[in-house]
Amino acid sequence: MAVPPHVSVLSTGNLDQYCSACAGPAPAGGGLKRCPKCKTVFYCNSECQNRDWAWHKRECIALQKWAATAPSAELAIPGEAVRCLGRILWGSQKEGLDSPWAQEIRMMHSNRSSLQPSAFESHTHLAHSVVRYLGVSSPQELEPYGLRSAGDLVDLISRFTTNTFTLTEPALTPIGICVAPTIAFANHSCDPNAVIVFPRSSSASSAKEPLLHLIVLRDIAAGKEVRISYVDTTLPKALRQKELKEVYGFECQCKLCIRALPADPREALWCPKGCGGICPYPTEENVLTRCVKCNAPISDPDAVLDALRVGQDALDKATMLQLKDPAKARQLTSNILPILTSAGVTPSSHPLLAMTRLHQELLIAALPSELSQETLDETIRTAAKYSAGLQALLPKGHPVRAVALGELGKLLAVDEPSPPSGPDVAARFPPSGPPRLKLAYESLVKAREEMLVGFGKADGGGQLGREIRDAVVRLEKELGVWTAGIRNALEDTVAARVGSPSK
């Protein structure tokens, strides 16, 4: 099922990187074209600009006024939530307050009556910003937008917060937010049977993008509910529950939340005896923990608790530093990853999995400027660990798992800057030469299979699935050349032997 969102906006940092109409990236070789009036939004071309004009017309004036009264250059553009709410309110007027469009927005679920205290402040702040953005000075002036009181505005903000989807690139990088009332009917499960993706199809022209796809991951029996996940399901239960309570106002009762597992792979240590089993994390209340398979106890639970505390702290810091000071963030992840690993934390566990992913992102960002064999190999090892961690948590075909496998395959396919040699080379990971290409090929083939599930088979796994298919074809040719080269060399050797006079 694919639907265009009622409204979508880019996050502020992405406004000059993606088109504000179709959400496509800046075309290669030529930049995006900026709106000459507000100088804030950008488009692929005049077609996208014309298409968006009905939405941007009033936004354009509001953006100019906002910038003129902003206290500093950093605050010259309102945040994505304010801009999205602006589009919803102007859109309701444009389409008509009684139009199906506006009614569908009003029908979205509101949690106003059960608002968490933690949400009051952010909702009030957002309400003030929206009022400033619309340029209204009294509650009466909100009436033309269908809001009869300040309470109605709070209600709209609650509906907006509860029903917003993250707008992503085909490879799942978040680039903004959107509101799609029909899909917002889907309830949550931490073990979802469906996902939301933006795969960008080849058949639909960019005039129809962005298109939100609801993809079913497994067969759903008639009468059973389609459920998506509102939170990152690789996180441990306590973190998932916290976010679900704070943002969506409910306590999750899905099977992953209520069924007591002997050990959750999101919070597990390897068996200290190395039997291959796992042990649940120790806690402050219950430090004694044993392998669920062989019953061996963890010898130093306090050291594990310390490592987990240090790991979470470093993850928070490195995430904050990721954009501002990536070198420092990478130093942090490089230092802390071995601490978590040597404490026995499994690759699928928190915060190791999240930190491995961050480390991979930091390494990939640095690769173009420091493409050495050492950095490339470290990036591949990190990508392999991240992918292995995800495979223990997410079902086959989950888009997050498929993208991670694709990343690993692409990294393995990068030309080696200085392939290692020596006696121990065969035992190293990642391998070098043809075995590396073979592994790249296998990873990309698996990634493509999973993308056909997670991003939809009908369209070849979306833009990413098509890119991976092309990479597979290129590698097939390359491997064919290698294989042919080896076969020719072998044939030459045999021919030389046969041809040489016997002694």
Ligand SMILES: C[S@@+](CC[C@H](N)C(=O)[O-])C[C@H]1O[C@@H](n2cnc3c(N)ncnc32)[C@H](O)[C@@H]1O
């Ligand atoms: C995006 S709406 C989902 C659709 C909503 N149930 C409706 O009827 O319109 C999100 C809200 O639905 C409710 N909800 C979604 N999943 C839930 C679940 N697993 N358990 C309890 N409430 C849930 C919560 O109130 C949440 O804030």
